[in-house]
Amino acid sequence: MRKSLIMWTLLSVFVVCGLVSLNQTAVAEEELVIGCSLPFTGGLSSEAPYFRDGYTLGVDMINKSGGLLGKKVKLVMQDDQTDPATAITIYEKLVTKEKAIALFGPLGSSVTAAAASVAEKHKVPIVSSYAAGESLYNKGYTYHFGICASSYFGGSYSVPFIDMVNNFEKWGPKGEAKPNKIAIIGVSGAYGRDAVDRCVKRAKEVGLDVVHQGMYDAKTGDFTPMLQKIKGKGAEILCAVSYYNDSIILARGIAKLKMKFKTIFLGTGPDLPEWKELGPIGYKYCSAYPLSPSWQRGGYPEFVKAFKAKFGKDPIYSHAWAYGVAQVLKAAVEKAQSLDPVKVRNAIAGLDMDIAWCHVKFAPEGWNAGYGGTYISQNQKGKTVGVWPPEVAQAPVIYPFR
Amino acid sequence: MPTLAGFIQTLSTGIFQGGVYAIMALGLAIIFGVMHIINFAHGEFLLIGAYLTYWLFHALHVDPFLSILLTFGLVFVFGQIIQRYLLDPVRHDHSFVLVMTYALSIFIVGLMFIFFKSELRSVVTVYSLWSLDFMDADVILNLQDMAVLVMAGIFFVLVHLFMKRTWIGKCMSVCAQDEEAAQLMGIDTRLVSSLAFGLGSALTSVTGSLMITSQVFHPGMGGIQTLKAFTIVILGGMGSLWGAAVGGILVGIIEAVGTLFMPGIYKPIIGFSILLLVLLFRPSGLFGKASV
CATH class of the missing domain: 3.40.50.2300 (Response regulator)
Structure with a gap:
């Protein structure tokens, strides 16, 4: 009896594992x-x-x-x-x-x-x-x-956002001062590290004040302490080299702490269909859009x-x-x-x-030198809209974020 | 250095998180205390609670706090079935129990992948962002987080009363101290074990229901929760209810405050550093080997 129960249990496990990995047949x-x-x-x-x-x-x-x-x-x-x-x-x-x-x-x-x-x-x-x-x-x-x-x-997927901020006069509301204090954070790992370094370098080149620079672990379910730190430093702009999982957590934390950023960029997420689960708190986020709208x-x-x-x-x-x-x-x-x-x-x-x-x-190192460049999109009431550069913009940037 | 407001905000985050951790560890403490088994599928019961709440919210528009009752009841029954038909037959061989709970965790994760895919899931209610603001809105206490902490407190009190005031609870305490003696006193230890596993699993599922209101879930995150529950139970003292509660709150606070002084990337290290330090310097935990 006992042995048969064990057998059935293990068999069930194998069946489920098999279903999960149908592609491995x-x-x-x-x-x-x-x-x-x-x-x-x-x-x-x-x-x-x-x-x-x-x-x-x-x-x-x-x-x-x-x-x-x-x-x-x-x-x-x-x-x-x-x-x-x-x-x-x-x-x-x-x-x-x-x-x-x-x-x-x-x-x-x-x-x-x-x-x-x-x-x-x-x-x-x-x-x-x-x-x-x-x-x-x-x-x-x-x-x-x-x-x-x-x-x-x-880091090009994030750097165009820095350029967008630097060209504030081309899209920002008239009479509004250009935001200057920026926090740049990224998910741990090779890409996050490289992209954050590139963004920080670019931000400093264009004269932005980098008030916070840091990395975070994507497995962390709560970024409140990190966001609190950024809030304390008075950042007006947030540029996060993030994947979808951490973008969701970041957006929830930002809403919860009522952070008053002027504009926010999240690497991946605001442009994806699943983002709608966040509802209105997911609006106005900018994101990288690596496919030309045309x-x-x-x-x-x-x-x-x-x-x-x-x-x-x-x-x-x-x-x-x-x-x-x-x-x-x-x-x-x-x-x-x-x-x-x-x-x-x-x-x-x-x-x-x-x-x-x-x-x-392909370049000799294996990267794609034929790639045309990244565009910046913004989630506008649940719809992904190209906003930068001006030649591909489908709508003006909604500003400020909050 | 963090500002006073920043510190208070972080501390409150740690306390809210710690309250949830406490209930998760409470479930593990009951199961370990009564049955003396290591349940590798503990975090997966948390997933069940989270996903049931998610499904009830999105499919039937059931408020997450209301769904806790249903989740508790369903997982209580499910836990008993698991104990009765999977764990009880192999209870005398601890290695078999370990393998069985490990297989169970794979099974549950597999089911979650089939039904909910690998996407992140969360529950955002209309009151998710309601809050009390202090110090010129530098300290924001989220009302939903406060409600979660209150719920955690209610569950702790109810479990405490159950263990101390009810006949079944007292039977669990006896089994925790000496199973053979319990049998000699005429206690049906198999029934008690089954109820304990059901209760422990149900409490863990409640944690999932509470957590999904403030965090995001995916089917692969049960394992890290199991490890966290073990850390808390070891910190508090294996099998101790008070240890689980205090340990949970402590781990929540240490994790949150720790990230104020070190980069967020090191947050996962904090919990395991606690585990190592406790095992090295106080293996019996804060509350010794107090029985359930």
Whole structure:
């Protein structure tokens, strides 16, 4: 009786675990494997579903267009828990056991660096979609390519906000003094550190008074003490290099402490559909918008149509990001006319093409030198609206924040 | 150096947080005190409470404070079923119990991923931002946080009275002291264990219901809550109700105030530093080995 109960319990656990990891099922021998990990748990878990859907649609696109050199492709995806050590184990397994011919990147610069180290060791190309830390591209990896802006534009997803503030006279209310005291904070990790450094440097260059600079741990459920510290220093502007999870916590803390910032930038979050759960307290936040509102090249309309057909909703830029990774791999294999990893790697390095969210032309360090730049959007009553630079602005900035 | 207002604000944040921690640790203290088992799935019961509250709020528009009663009742029953059919059959082998609770935590997390996906979930009510402002609005006491602290206090008093004044509570105390003696006195220790696990789990789920009103949740955050509950219970003294309450408040305050003097990135280190220091210098905790 007791043994059977234990058996049933363990069986149930295995069934549930199996359901959770449907994407990890066995792969038919004739199919080519592309491996990847995503952070279904941990600090970046909120971003993972977008990239899962984007990668999946990208692989669908490859298969519908005849596969890679006529062979069907299977995507093997696992949870890296937003943890570099776990990512190393997963990517080792993907290359050695699953015999992946190419890899799609995980999320975040630290985890991507871990995955890239495995790819480098086994000489398998890896294309990442969400890793912008400068330090990732200074490690000398030759098999890693990131479709993010990265090294040259390091921190560019936040720096345009500093430029927007610096050009206050172009968008601010007439007669209103330009805000000057800025607090710059960022999520711990390679990207956060690099981007905060870049933002601080830029803020000082344009004469802003950086009253607070700091990093925080994304796993912390409450940022009240940190925000209290910033409040005490009289910051008028907040620039946070944040991911969705921490953006939500920050927004709640800011509302709770009734902080009177003039304008706030959060790296990711205010532009995402889930942000609406915050209600009105989520309005007026600025955010990075890495897809030009007018971008229609690189198969973007086809991507939107396929996405709507498969998922029944509109895509956001993260979906396009992930989808673009599959486009890069497909183009490289077609160019190389080979599945040999070295030849595919060399083909990727020489690409000069449009994908569904930007132009791609990789620098020798692997970052995307073809990327056009980041735009600033603002959440205006639940709607994401481009507000900076002026040439792409869809509406004026709503100012002040509070 | 932080201003006086900043310090008061941070202290109040720590106290509010500590009150929630206290109830979470209270559940663990009861389970450990009565059953002498380590429950690795403790944080996952907190997730159940949080997600039930989330679902009731968004699907049926049930106020989170009202949903606590329903959550408590459902998890009380669920906890008893778990104890009766999963833990009781292996209760004589502690390693089996450890494996079983670990498997249970994976099972619950898996279910949460299936039903709620990996997105962050939160509950924002119309009164979420109501507050009392002091010192020219430099100190803001959120009314919802205060209500959460009051609820935590009510639960502590109710549990205390239950343990001291009711026959079942006294039976739990006897079992905590000596299970064999309890059996010789005619106490159905299996029933008592089942009730204790149900009560401990239900209290933990209440913590989740209270926390989701001020924090965000995702299915992967149960593990860190389990560790935090262990830290508090060890700080307060394994199995001590007062230890859990005082330990919870202390950890909440130390975490909050600590981040005033060091970068926020080090906040997670604070809790584990407390754990290490207590294990090194006072392994029996603040309230010794006081029984439940």
